[in-house]
Amino acid sequence: MSQQLELQQVSVRYGATTAVENASVTLESGDIGCLLGPSGCGKTTLLRAIAGFEPLTAGSIALCGETLSTPQRRTPPEQRKVGMVFQDFALFPHLNVRGNIAFGLSALSSRARRDRVESLLQLVALSEHGDAWPHELSGGQQQRVALARALAPEPEILLLDEPFSNLDAELRTALAADVRELLKRSAITALLVTHDQHEAFAMADQITLLNQGRIVQTASPYDLYHHPLNPFVAAFIGEGAIITATINRAGEVTEPFTGAGKPGETDARCQLLVRPGDITYDAGSTTRLRVARRSFRGAHYLYELLLPDGQRVPCLAPGHIEVPAGATLPVSLQLQTHLAFRGGQASREA
Amino acid sequence: MVRLHTRIRRATLLLTLLALSGLTACGAPDAVNVYSARQEALIQPLLEKFTAETGIPVNLVTGNGDALLARLENEGDNSPADLFLTSDAGNLYRAQAENLLQPVTSPALQAGAPAHLRSDENYWYGLSVRARVLVYAAERVDAADLSDYTSLADPVWRGRICVRSSGNIYNQSLVAGMLATDGPAATATWLDGFVANFARTPQGGDRDQIKAVAAGQCDVALVNSYYLGGMLQSDNLEEREAAEQVTLFWPNQAGRGTHINISGAGVTRAASKPEAARQLMEFMLREESQRWYAQVNNEFPVREDVEPSALLQSWGSFKADALNVSELGRLNAEAVKAMDRAGWK
């Protein structure tokens, strides 16, 4: 597989403020990548730099081996084979649906253009709305028009800027799956920007997590969830709590669960990520933890339990186990010691 | 913003009330109210002198003669105007025809304006006289070739004549005068020949025609005498130089005389102070008033016993058309139609 997109040590600065610092990302052809991070982390800036709207202060951006952006030279947006879906869709209000989709097809003959528009309308299941005006469509329909419009000129890469944020939550997950399927079917390379990890998980083959303008980790969704590189990734991805714990020479977590013995010389104090599934209800267990509070999730109860030293950990219990706050719950521990961090980096146990 | 807006609204209301209460119709109640088509600068000093002498204040509105006439007509019996002052005979004629004036007479008025420069039934009186003359470029035109207006239709003048648009009252009066003396057929023939001789599409004012002659764009122009006077006395060097390059010619001296029109005045039918209005008219026909009134605009006094200014005297005396100027008003619409038909823009 070839490298469709290659960002090498890209930096973008506005005067004194640094939006993106030293970011390197590559994306294989046909893959769907995702730039994930809290708002203000620089992910949208990076996307706009790829589209050609932001100049680089350092590094380079290449698409299909062709360098598009360096601090010295910037290929204009219209000469990049980049399609973009905007956060507010940015549909042209003075053009109807067909006009919007045909907008980027100026190179085609009018007949070819018509055919292409019709096939795209079909692709996004809007064949009956070709003559509608943007304001007459629902949010989901507008989003599909924006997608069809961006795909129409057959870009080398599709950029999606928070494409689902203007839609309601229910529609969001369904659409994300639909869009992924559509992109995969057409073997389109795409890069998505979002702050929502569920969207990222539903869409992406590869996720790049950014924080304060720097890339924190690039990995598959599975690895990101299960092998976070540092506490920030761990805390940002999925549910769970980070507690201060001690791991002994045997690699077992002692403090604060057992509450016995002082840490030995080789024992290490560390930050430990506890996922809800790591502590489970076990009727026969002698380890009992006091319930701080609970929330009902239908099939499950999510309990928040108090450790002896007062730190809190999550626990997932079956929905029929009802224990009021203040009482104790018998649990078994399957703590993942590879989610323990010393000085910010994950400790890899042999 | 909201507070600012309410403040603005309050201020508006206040101002409107103030304006409506304070600045309604007129100032002093015993004043003579004048509707004047003659400009303020050409009349205000004389009105002030009248007030100083008689103690009667004068209120003035100036404007286009036809518009003031329409105002007078619509206001009807309640019109505040006592005196209607125009810069041409046409509007006086129309005001009389529409029964907006009242006859007024006195020995001073009768002695002032000669018979052909006032209405037969004493509805209005002429105050000053202007003449429509020719100016020419002496180096390109032999004065012997110039005679009367009619000769300007001769093909020798093809492409050599400048004149302003037929929309102007001066030209309309000139043609109305021709209609009165020569009749419609002769006038139409003359117009066709005259229009064919234009050097350019009619444009600009009379001063522009004089400048065009001076610049060589045409050889002869038809203008009012006082514009030449104004240019000669201008404090603008270019205007003075242009005026000095042309020569004045009195047309029609062998025939009926040079075409003239008047500025004049009449007391309105609705006048609430007709007596004071008559007094004002008499004042304007007095010798020293006549001298000032004519001189301020380089016109000729309507009174034959008052001498024109030195500049006007330097142009020599001339024979003026003795046609009663009422005729100019009567035939004005006919004249406009004739000019339209001839294609005089």
Next chain:
Amino acid sequence: MLWRIAMVLSAGLVAMPVAVIAASLLGPYSTAWTHLLDTVLLDYIVNSLLLMLGVGAGTLLLGASSAWLTALCEFPGRRVFSWALLLPLAMPAYIIAYTYTGLLDFAGPVQSALREAFGWQYGDYWFPPIRSLGGAICMLSLVLYPYVYLLARIALLEQSPALVEASRSLGRSAWQTLFRVTLPLARPALAAGVSLALMETLADYGTVAYFGVSAFTTGIFRTWYGLGELHTAAQLAAFLLIFVLVLFALERHSRARLRFHKMHSARPPSRMQLRGWRAAAASTTALLILTAGFLLPAAQLGVWAAQHYSSVFSTAFLALLGNSFLLAALASLGCLLLALLLGYGKRAYPGRLETGVTRLASMGYAVPGTVIAVGVMIPFAWMDNTLDGWLQRTLGVSSGLLISGTLGALVFAYVVRFLAVSLQSVEAGLTRIRPAIDESARSLGQTPLGVLRRIHLPMLRTSLLSALLLVFVDVLKELPTTLILRPFNFNTLAVRAHELASDERLAEAALPALAIVLIGLLPVILLTRSMSTEPTEA
């Protein structure tokens, strides 16, 4: 309900003078019509159409390009140009015509210098004749383009930058994007601006008369003054009105299905940074427009005014200043309040009646000021006289003329004449506020008046200011209405300038003309200050 009654009543009152003009169509039709049809009318119509075409294209070109440059590009001097390009607004068309004639006429300094330099005589060379249809188009375009500029600039500043980026990412160059996205989206604003310019063009008499161009207004005045047929003149004006109605109905119809609500844009517009020859070209273009529309004529006026300063200036001159200012201030405030009443009422109750009366009330703009004055004078004088007659019959007292010949009647006439200007501004501002905002405020318990005061006024600040400014400057420049309707001893700068100019003392008219321009600058500066503090100005 109260609002609707107030709206219909006030719109009806403002529409009254226009209705009086329109009523003339009921007849009788005099023989003057046969004369007009046989001789000059076709010529007038053709000339007016050509004039509209030319001024429409001219104002669109100048206004849209300057708006685009200052709103969406960055080049040396942009900040200064963004307000300075409004300055020609303060320049009356007839005055710019005088100054250019002074400069470019056959006898003027430019051609004289050419003849001197090359030894030419009349007829040896060709020089574009300033006093011509083309000249009139240039003059009117130079002073009317700011209408397009002002409205288009606001629209461009508020466009979502994402639309431009979407177009660029779809393979359109910056240039193509301008013509395919940016300008089409600004179409309501461009149409509104050009409409204003065209209405002014149709109502213009001073410029065309001075240039000897026989336009439709020439016909109206010639019929009245020359033929003495006021009724026929009113009929001509009524046909002009019908023409304008049809024209604007067509324009509205052509964009009936489109909606141009402001896309909520999170970001301010990103200006395109121009460098090198492009930046130089942008600065030069803006400077050329500004020079031709303002600097050059103002300089000519300044030279003339300096020559004649002593002969024209006096204490009476200060009274002229005061009167002009008072009249313009009253009329512009009146227009603004009424425009708010109508624009907002039409929005809250978009019924046929409301839309109809609003449109009728804004027709006065296309009618020459003199004709409006007649339309105001006739019903007011009639009302005054009827009241007086009734009082005399019943009580034996006379009320005389209560409204006719007062400043109130004059201000009213200006409201009739210029309501369209403030209405355009207010309505253009209102289109940019989505109906959902109204609805949410209403559902939060606000009355329509409350929505106006607490939501729209703050949001419309710039539009309201520009409505005020445009009318203020317009009234300052307008002459014929004042001339006919003013009370005794009430002079304005425009009247003084006109009296001197009509006596062909252009140079002496320069001082009052320059004063008009300078007073007109005050609100322009006020507006530009508000423009530079608006949040969209990055």
